[in-house]
Structures are given as structure tokens and as C-alpha cells.
Amino acid sequence: MKSMLIRNGHIVTASDQFKGDILIQDGKIAAIGRDLKVQTLETIDALGKYIFPGGIDAHIHMEVPCSDGSISAGYDTDSIAAAVGGTTTILDYVLQENGRSLEESVSRWSEKSKLSAIDYGFHLIITQANDRTFNELNLLVEQGITSFKLFMANDIAMTDKELFRFMSEFKIQGCTACIHAENKEIIATLQEQYVSQGNISPTYHAKSRPEPTEVEAINRAITLSELTGCITLIAHISTSRGLKLVQEAKDRGIPVLAETCPHYLLLSEDKYELEGHESAKYVLSPPLRNPDNFEGLWSGVLNGAVNIIASDHNGFYYSTHKQLGKEDFRKIPNGAPGIEHRFSLIYHHGMKRGMELSRFVELVSTNPAKIFGLYPQKGTIAPGSDADLILFDPEAEQVITAKNQYQKSDYTPYEQTKIQGKIDTVLLRGERIVYQGKYVGTLGKGNYLKRTIQ
Ligand SMILES: [Zn+2]
Incomplete structure (x- = not known):
């Protein structure tokens, strides 16, 4: 037995939180206690270190296709970046490919x-809201996919009728809807107005x-959640007003959940005033906002309105992918790299704002595990859980x-940010995959997690 x-x-x-020892056997936590007297093959002295459960990044995108046929970074590099950054589980948004079934x-x-x-x-991003897609939902649930992303904006947006139909079915199946909440029609109209006036920059x-x-x-997503009873996670909330609506809905007993991302907590719209095309680095949706939103978002992070902090990672290159759309901002691939620094950024800035360590763990690990059907295998430190x-x-x-950075991008939105605290060692099911901040694992060791309805 490996121990x-x-x-x-x-x-x-x-x-x-408490001081103690953790015994690991065969990839699982076998015991936790003070001065455990056991003989093991290997011992690590963690004096002076925090031991957190592995981070869970519940919103990432690997290999995103761009308009010229190129794709963003994939598992070969950015799953390593996640590991080095303290994340041992990712939930990747699989895109339903054009003309293909979900399966x-x-x-x-x-x-x-x-x-x-x-x-x-x-998770699965539904891009074709037709009968074929609808009829295969239960098959996907059997395969362990219990959450689906529905877009209200962009060219894959669903109508309210489609949203209502799918969310009603999710309620029956016990699935979670993850909603990209932006108003499609108004955005498209404004985009056309700007482009027709020659306003094409990021x-x-x-x-x-x-x-x-x-x-x-x-507000509309909350209404749909209220009407259908479907558990609804509002993805990447960027505004304090939006978060307030979610909190009010929670108070009324509506099954909505709030996700935000480090970039909405730390970066603001002044990034769109950079020289030349530089601002394209920060083109993501929803966009960065007026810093007036920071207080409301951070108070939600500290007091409980926010359930999850995820990276919404997209491994784009500035020198290639982000150059698309130089003549038209609508063609710039949306998203930015973030998988590697989510954990440390939220720790650092959270501590500065007086966050409790346990609240930090809840946001970056425990809540994502609970919400997405991985708890207590993942998301905590307890006997029987994965180590x-x-x-x-x-x-x-x-x-x-x-x-x-390990992320396969030629930039990071957080260039030159100083962080207090550093990840030293990462264990995945008891195997050391990061040591002294360096990746020492092997590609392909990750397991597929078949999730169950909560
Ligand atoms: Zn996303």
C-alpha cells in the first residue's frame, strides 16, 4: 500500500482550521490527527505551511477555436499551468460542435x-437548441455531465422560449444551468452602430x-429560474448590480447561484484605453467594468453572495489570436488566460481585504465541488476524500x-503583480505533481470525473 x-x-x-498531520493511503486521506504515529514510505514536513484542499476551477475553456481556424491552448500545457497554480480539478466547457450531437x-x-x-x-455548451439535443440530455447525465451552459448573448444565444424549454427539462433531470447573461439584441445593435461609425478598436x-x-x-435568467425551478448558476458576474439581483433572488428562495472571476475583482475598464491594439488582451465577455463595481463584488465575495470564483480561462496568444479583429473588434477572440493565477490572486487580495482562510477555501474549492457534484471526493480535507x-x-x-508562467500564452492580464504567498507542493490523489513550485508530474495522470446529480 502506498502511504x-x-x-x-x-x-x-x-x-x-487546525494544526495536524494527514495520513494518505492509496491516494486517499486515511486519517487526520495530532502526532500520528505511523510508518509511511514518505514523509513531508509542512511546518509553517497552510494545507488547503486542491483548487477546483469550475469554469475554463481549453482549445477554443478562433475565426481563422487556430485554437487556444489545450490540456498539454494548460492543465499543467492549473496544477502549478494550485488547481487539481477543472471543469471544462465542451462546445457542442456545429452539426454534431452533444454526445x-x-x-x-x-x-x-x-x-x-x-x-x-x-460542462456542455449547448449551441443547437433543437429536438435532437433536447432528447439526448439524459444520455449525457448518465455519462456524468450534469451541468449545461446556455448563452443569452452572441451567435449561439438561445431565445427565451428555448431557455425555458431546456431549463424546464434540467429541473426534471436534476441538472444545473450555467447562464452567460448578456442581452444579445442590444449588444448586436450597439456593435453595428459603432462599426458603421468607424469605431472598430477594442x-x-x-x-x-x-x-x-x-x-x-x-434579471431574465433569475425569472427563468423562478419559473422553471431549475438550479441556475449565473456565470462570470461582472457588475455589483447584477450580483445584488442574485442575492435578492436567493433571499426569495429562488435556486440561483453566483460566479465571478478574478478579473472582475481586480481589473477595470481603463484597460480598454491602452495604446494601439493592446487592449485586445482584455477583450472578454462580459467586459471589464467601472471600478465602482469592486466594492459590491468584493463584499459578495467576503459575505457569501458569491458562491464560486472561477477563472473563465482562455489560453490565447496576444501576438496571434488577439491580432484577429484588428479591423473589427467583434472578431477579437473573447477571453484571457487565468487558470494559473486564480488561486494565488484570490488568496492574496482576499487576505488584504480581511477574508477568512475558510471562506477562501469555500470559494476556490469546496463550493465548486458541492455545486457540481464532486463533494466530498473533492473540495475538502477529510478521511475518505481524494488526497x-x-x-x-x-x-x-x-x-x-x-x-x-506555464500557461501557453504570451501575456497575462496580471503582469508584474506582486503576490504574498506561494504554492510549494501540490498532491493529486497522493502523488506529488508540483514540488517547490515546479511541475514534476506526468501528463495523462488526470482522471475523468463522472459527476452525479446532487
Ligand atoms: Zn467562459
């Missing part, structure tokens, strides 16, 4: 994800998606730079 003992750590879960899309995707360095599961990406276009759509553990040195410092 390991981690001694003297400061163990942090979503409900508790075909998933089985093609599974070929790529086999390479993963960490454990992974799938700045107009943000100008054509003003705050009310998110707030309106969130996915992060040994974190709160005294060390790091500076984020594109030069030193």
Missing part, C-alpha cells in the same frame, strides 16, 4: 482531455456591452509574469 504522512501542517477547510462532441473532446495532468469533468468591445445589458439578462492537497507557504512572495 505518505504530511506532518505539522496548518490544515484549512471550509469549516475549520459526439463529448467523445471527440475526451480524446483531447486524456492528456490532462489533473482531474477533470465537463475599446468599443466594452462600450457595446454596457452594464445594463448584463443586469437585464441576469488532492496544496502546501502553501504564506511567507514566500512571487511576482506574476508571462515570462515565467
Whole structure:
């Protein structure tokens, strides 16, 4: 039996923190206690370090196709970047490919994800809201896919009728709807107006998606959740008004959940005033907002309105992918790299704002596990759980730079950000995959996570 003992750590879960030892056997946590007297093959001294459950990034995109046929970074590099950044489980948004069934899309995707360095599961982005898609939903649930993304904006947007139909079915099946909430029609109209006036730079990406276009759509998503009873996660909330609506809906007993991302908490719309095409680095949807939103979003992070912080990672290159759309901001691929720095950024800025360590764990690991059917296998430190553990040195410092990152991108939105605290060691099911901040694992060791209805 393979065994390991981690001694003297400061163990942090979503409900508790204490000093102690963790015994790992065959990839699982076997015991937790003070001064465990056991003989193991390997011992790690974690004195002075926090031990967190492995991060769960519940919103990422691998290999996103761009308009010129190129694709963003994939599992071969960015699952490693996730690991180095303290994330041991990812939930990847599989895109229903044009003309293909959900099942075909998933089985093609599974070929790529086999390479993963960490454990992974799938959500599915429904792009064809037709009968064929509708009728295969139960098949996907059997395969362990229990959450589906529905778009209210962009060219794959669903009508309210389609949203209502699919969300009603999710309620019956016990699935979760993840909603991209922006108003399609108004955004398209503003985009056309700007382009026809010759306003084609990345700045107009943000100008054509003003705050009310998110707030309106969130309100509509809440209405659909109320009418159908479907558990509804509002993805990547960027406005404090939008988050407030979600909190009010929760208070009324509507099954809605809130997700936000580091970039909405840390970056603002001044990034759209950069020289030349540079602002394209920050073209994502919804766009970065007026900094007035920070207080409302952060208070939701600290007090409970926010359920999940995810990266919405897209591994784009500035020098290639982001050059698309130089003549028309609508063609710039939407998204930015973030899988590697989510955990550290939220730790650092959370601590500065007085966040409890347990709340940090809840946001980056425990809540995503609970909401998406992975708990308690993932998302906590308890006997029987997978030994996915992060040994974190709160005294060390790091500076984020594109030069030193594992993410396969030639930039990071957080260039030169100084971070207090550093990931030292990462265990995936008891195997050391990161040591002293460096990746020491093997590609392909990640397992597919078949999720169950909660
Ligand atoms: Zn996304």
C-alpha cells in the first residue's frame, strides 16, 4: 500500500482550521490527527505551511477555436499551468460542435482531455437548441455531465422560449444551468452602430456591452429560474448590480447561484484605453467594468453572495489570436488566460481585504465541488476524500509574469503583480505533481470525473 504522512501542517477547510498531520493511503486521506504515529514510505514536513484542499476551477475553456481556424491552448500545457497554480480539478466547457450531437462532441473532446495532468469533468455548451439535443440530455447525465451552459448573448444565444424549454427539462433531470447573461439584441445593435461609425478598436468591445445589458439578462435568467425551478448558476458576474439581483433572488428562495472571476475583482475598464491594439488582451465577455463595481463584488465575495470564483480561462496568444479583429473588434477572440493565477490572486487580495482562510477555501474549492457534484471526493480535507492537497507557504512572495508562467500564452492580464504567498507542493490523489513550485508530474495522470446529480 502506498502511504505518505504530511506532518505539522496548518490544515484549512471550509469549516475549520487546525494544526495536524494527514495520513494518505492509496491516494486517499486515511486519517487526520495530532502526532500520528505511523510508518509511511514518505514523509513531508509542512511546518509553517497552510494545507488547503486542491483548487477546483469550475469554469475554463481549453482549445477554443478562433475565426481563422487556430485554437487556444489545450490540456498539454494548460492543465499543467492549473496544477502549478494550485488547481487539481477543472471543469471544462465542451462546445457542442456545429452539426454534431452533444454526445459526439463529448467523445471527440475526451480524446483531447486524456492528456490532462489533473482531474477533470465537463460542462456542455449547448449551441443547437433543437429536438435532437433536447432528447439526448439524459444520455449525457448518465455519462456524468450534469451541468449545461446556455448563452443569452452572441451567435449561439438561445431565445427565451428555448431557455425555458431546456431549463424546464434540467429541473426534471436534476441538472444545473450555467447562464452567460448578456442581452444579445442590444449588444448586436450597439456593435453595428459603432462599426458603421468607424469605431472598430477594442475599446468599443466594452462600450457595446454596457452594464445594463448584463443586469437585464441576469434579471431574465433569475425569472427563468423562478419559473422553471431549475438550479441556475449565473456565470462570470461582472457588475455589483447584477450580483445584488442574485442575492435578492436567493433571499426569495429562488435556486440561483453566483460566479465571478478574478478579473472582475481586480481589473477595470481603463484597460480598454491602452495604446494601439493592446487592449485586445482584455477583450472578454462580459467586459471589464467601472471600478465602482469592486466594492459590491468584493463584499459578495467576503459575505457569501458569491458562491464560486472561477477563472473563465482562455489560453490565447496576444501576438496571434488577439491580432484577429484588428479591423473589427467583434472578431477579437473573447477571453484571457487565468487558470494559473486564480488561486494565488484570490488568496492574496482576499487576505488584504480581511477574508477568512475558510471562506477562501469555500470559494476556490469546496463550493465548486458541492455545486457540481464532486463533494466530498473533492473540495475538502477529510478521511475518505481524494488526497488532492496544496502546501502553501504564506511567507514566500512571487511576482506574476508571462515570462515565467506555464500557461501557453504570451501575456497575462496580471503582469508584474506582486503576490504574498506561494504554492510549494501540490498532491493529486497522493502523488506529488508540483514540488517547490515546479511541475514534476506526468501528463495523462488526470482522471475523468463522472459527476452525479446532487
Ligand atoms: Zn467562459
